[in-house]
Each structure stands twice: as structure tokens, then as C-alpha cells.
Amino acid sequence: MMRFGVVFALALNTVREAVRNKVLYALLFFAVLMIGSGSLVSSLSYVERERILQDVGLAAIRFFGVAIAIFIGIQLVHREVDRRTVYTILSKPISRGQFLVGKFAGLTLTIWLQTACMALAFTAISLAAGAPIAWQHLAFLLLLAGELALVVAIATLFSSFTTPILAAFFTGGLWMVGQLTRDLRSIGANSDVPSLRFMTEALFRALPDLRSFDLASEAAHLLPVSTSDVLLPLLYGLGYTTLILMAAVAIFERRDFR
Numbered sequence: 001m002m003r004f005g006v007v008f009a010l011a012l013n014t015v016r017e018a019v020r021n022k023v024l025y026a027l028l029f030f031a032v033l034m035i036g037s038g039s040l041v042s043s044l045s046y047v048e049r050e051r052i053l054q055d056v057g058l059a060a061i062r063f064f065g066v067a068i069a070i071f072i073g074i075q076l077v078h079r080e081v082d083r084r085t086v087y088t089i090l091s092k093p094i095s096r097g098q099f100l101v102g103k104f105a106g107l108t109l110t111i112w113l114q115t116a117c118m119a120l121a122f123t124a125i126s127l128a129a130g131a132p133i134a135w136q137h138l139a140f141l142l143l144l145a146g147e148l149a150l151v152v153a154i155a156t157l158f159s160s161f162t163t164p165i166l167a168a169f170f171t172g173g174l175w176m177v178g179q180l181t182r183d184l185r186s187i188g189a190n191s192d193v194p195s196l197r198f199m200t201e202a203l204f205r206a207l208p209d210l211r212s213f214d215l216a217s218e219a220a221h222l223l224p225v226s227t228s229d230v231l232l233p234l235l236y237g238l239g240y241t242t243l244i245l246m247a248a249v250a251i252f253e254r255r256d257f258r
Helices: 005-019 021-044 049-073 078-082 086-088 098-130 137-160 164-179 181-189 193-207 215-223 227-253
Strands: none
Touching: 005 098, 005 137, 021 049, 021 098, 049 098, 049 164, 049 215, 078 086, 086 098, 098 137, 098 227, 137 164, 137 215, 137 227, 181 193
């Protein structure tokens, strides 16, 4: 049975450990630098400067958010095993499932805090340049938070049974494939080969549809965004993240640390 007090304590401890990671601050610095570079890029154009500035800024937030999620997530279990602290933790009345979920929650919270810092920098630079901030930008950030939680869950899954290098490769690869699942389904739908149509549709159903979390274009162009455009992807992400974590816990419960 999941004890939420234990999970919460593990999550807070994970946050404290993560914020001491110097590489995390290096990635955050480059993210803010990239967001700020949008002002320079937009100054080279005579039209739609605000849109160009925000396109660059939103792309930087998403790219570095995913990079941080993968970088931190792949070390989820390996660091504890490598330092032998996992044996001390699991010797207490804490199940492996609670340990893994607590780590996931802490890393997700850490990444959300990093994303909030990038969002504040983006807002300040946009307002200083006269670019508007609207509901679409909040919708973009909410969906990005859901996407990053899903990426952390995927990294948690792979880190539960493989090395950090392979976990990074698998997580990054799955994230990139998740951007293309809709295109794969469209290719299959236009094919005359029934087996190809079935395969692409099956892949679309099985693999994460990460394109549904991307509202960068709507935010930069201030296009209409309804509540369902935000809620439905968030519910989809919650369900998919839950399934991934259940698989990760099942694998981690059977892992031999010897």
C-alpha cells in the first residue's frame, strides 16, 4: 500500500539533492541565455518582432525543459545504487514502489521549478520588448508541465533497469518519436497496404502523442485556445504517466541489486 507521507518525504529529499546539482544550474543559465537571445534575433527583422522573440523563447523553454528532465531522470536510480544509499533506504519500512514514486515526484517538482524560472525570464523579456502575455502562454506552460512529467516517468522507467547512457538514449529517442506519431499515422492512413495502416495506427496508440502537448504556435501567434485543448492532453498525460510508473515499479520490484 502506498504511504503518501513516505513518498512526500522522499520527494522533498530528492528536490534538496537536485537543487545542489551544478549541471542543473548550467542548463538553466543557457536556457535563460537562449530566451534572451530572442531579442537579438527579433531585432534583425522588420516585421513580427514580438512573434519571433516569443517563438525563440518558447522553443528554448521546451527544449531545455526536456533536456533537464532527461538529464535528471536518467540518474534517478543509478546514483542511489552507485552510492549504495539505496540499500540503506530500502532497509527501512519503505517499499521499492514508494522509493521510485517518491523519486519521480521530487524530480518532477524540481523540473517544474526550473520551468517556472524560465517562464519568469520569458515573461520579463517579453514585457520589456512590448510583446503581449496572454492565456495562451499559460496554456503552453500547463501542457509543458504535463509533458515534462511524462518525460520524467519515461526516464524513470528506463533508469529502473538500465544504465544512464542507455536510459538517456531510449528516453530521448522515445521523446523524438513521440513528436512524429501523428505523422506516422497519416503516412499509414494514406497507404494502400493494410498491414502498414494497422501498424502505424497501433504505434500511434501505443506510443506517446507528445505533439498534443505543444501549444507554442498558438501562444506565439495568440491563436484561440479552449479549455478542452488543455484539459484533454493533461488527462491523457496523467493516464500515460500512471501506466509508465506502474511498469517502472513492476520492473524495479524485481530488480536484483547484487
